[in-house]
Amino acid sequence: MALHPITKAIRTQTKRSSEGEHSTPLFLTSSFCFDTAEEMRAAFADETDDNIYSRFTNPSVTEFINKMVALEGAEAGVATATGMSAVFATFMALLKKGDHLLSCNAVFGSTHNIIKKYLPNYGIECSYVSADKPEEWEAAIRPNTKMIYLETPTNPGLDIIDLEFVSALAKKHNLILNVDNCFATPLNQRPVDFGAHLVLHSATKWIDGQGRVLGGVIVGDKKLINDIYLFVRNTGPALSPFNAWILSKSLETLDVRMERHAKNALQIATALETHPKISWLKYPYLKSHPQYDIAVKQMKNGGGIVCFELKGGLDSGRIFLNSLQMLSLTANLGDTRSIASHPASTTHGKLTEEERLEVNITPGLIRISVGLEYVDDILNDILQALEKS
Ligand SMILES: *Cc1c(COP(=O)(O)O)cnc(C)c1O
Numbered sequence: 001m002a003l004h005p006i007t008k009a010i011r012t013q014t015k016r017s018s019e020g021e022h023s024t025p026l027f028l029t030s031s032f033c034f035d036t037a038e039e040m041r042a043a044f045a046d047e048t049d050d051n052i053y054s055r056f057t058n059p060s061v062t063e064f065i066n067k068m069v070a071l072e073g074a075e076a077g078v079a080t081a082t083g084m085s086a087v088f089a090t091f092m093a094l095l096k097k098g099d100h101l102l103s104c105n106a107v108f109g110s111t112h113n114i115i116k117k118y119l120p121n122y123g124i125e126c127s128y129v130s131a132d133k134p135e136e137w138e139a140a141i142r143p144n145t146k147m148i149y150l151e152t153p154t155n156p157g158l159d160i161i162d163l164e165f166v167s168a169l170a171k172k173h174n175l176i177l178n179v180d181n182c183f184a185t186p187l188n189q190r191p192v193d194f195g196a197h198l199v200l201h202s203a204t205k206w207i208d209g210q211g212r213v214l215g216g217v218i219v220g221d222k223k224l225i226n227d228i229y230l231f232v233r234n235t236g237p238a239l240s241p242f243n244a245w246i247l248s249k250s251l252e253t254l255d256v257r258m259e260r261h262a263k264n265a266l267q268i269a270t271a272l273e274t275h276p277k278i279s280w281l282k283y284p285y286l287k288s289h290p291q292y293d294i295a296v297k298q299m300k301n302g303g304g305i306v307c308f309e310l311k312g313g314l315d316s317g318r319i320f321l322n323s324l325q326m327l328s329l330t331a332n333l334g335d336t337r338s339i340a341s342h343p344a345s346t347t348h349g350k351l352t353e354e355e356r357l358e359v360n361i362t363p364g365l366i367r368i369s370v371g372l373e374y375v376d377d378i379l380n381d382i383l384q385a386l387e388k389s
Contacts, residue, residue, distance in 0.1 A: 068186070075219075079217045081237045082214045089228050090200060097124065101119065102137070106131040127140060154183075163194035268375065286302070304334065306367075312364060319388055335371055
């Protein structure tokens with residue numbers, strides 16, 4: 001029976017143990033036993049797909065990967081300890097000295113550090129193009145360009161990059177298109193359907209969705225994934241079986257969670273859009289979003305993140321955070337609990353104002369990760385904090 005990906009995310013299961021458990025078992029073991037020397041030889045010779053050692057494969061991890069592959073509509077996948085090890089593995093496994101990486105400028109902070117600080121040490125050239133100037137991307141491609149890297153929606157500015165457009169560009173120039181799909185999740189956007197070769201996630205965010213574990217995953221083209229798998233297997237940033245078990249259980253509810261996160265976020269964005277303390281507000285599914293048409297084309301809903309600019313700038317941002325009574329001040333997103341952040345005074349606080357503006361961090365920028373609390377409670381907390389800021 002052909003099953004829908006949402007069903008597969010619920011029903012994909014490691015084979016039951018002799019106990020016949022209904023919920024999926026956890027394989028908390030570092031290695032696996034063989035009955036004979038011959039069986040062990042065959043496993044090491046890749047003649048069987050038996051598990052050998054949990055840095056290579058583990059049934060709990062494989063179950064999580066198989067669900068992600070189904071949800072993203074990809075051929076294969078590999079899991080990693082964190083989102084950052086997923087990002088790093090795609091670069092290190094597929095780029096070599098003399099290659100050029102073309103990246104969108106609006107990328108996650110640690111990804112920016114890998115691109116700017118570390119890759120050049122290995123002779124990998126890197127350059128940025130602007131999220132909001134797609135017409136400039138083709139001219140930035142060099143003869144040695146090997147990969148295009150991007151996030152959409154971007155963090156924290158919520159720019160939307162046209163996946164169909166970038167995918168055509170990658171195809172024309174024979175480049176690997178590598179997309180961080182963390183903000184949207186596969187329930188909202190499937191980059192593979194638009195031609196992406198690799199899709200990666202910080203599973204720490206919406207996929208866990210409850211702020212418990214770190215994890216990462218990369219899915220996509222079989223041959224590329226095999227190269228990344230060998231890099232991860234040899235260098236060691238494997239996903240722990242315990243975290244994989246948590247993440248696999250989380251995928252059973254991802255569809256309903258994301259639907260409610262997006263419903264709450266749209267309601268909050270609509271209510272705040274014209275608030276007198278706010279100079280602009282961005283949410284992908286509001287008509288006022290500069291790339292609304294692209295968002296509607298490639299996303300099923302607007303996702304769970306809303307961002308806005310406080311008219312009062314840096315000071316108002318600090319007052320806003322201090323005035324919140326329920327929303328959490330924490331360095332995460334994609335949780336059942338709503339979270340507020342003010343990048344200019346926290347994650348990007350060490351940069352100069354000029355440096356912040358280069359990566360679109362304006363002084364009064366507030367990012368809300370909308371949770372699953374009763375929506376009026378979230379909105380009322382934001383409204384009372386806005387009154388004071
Ligand atoms: C958090 C995040 C990452 C990094 O993931 P970790 O699990 O924290 O290592 C990468 N990309 C995006 C868009 C993120 O939000």
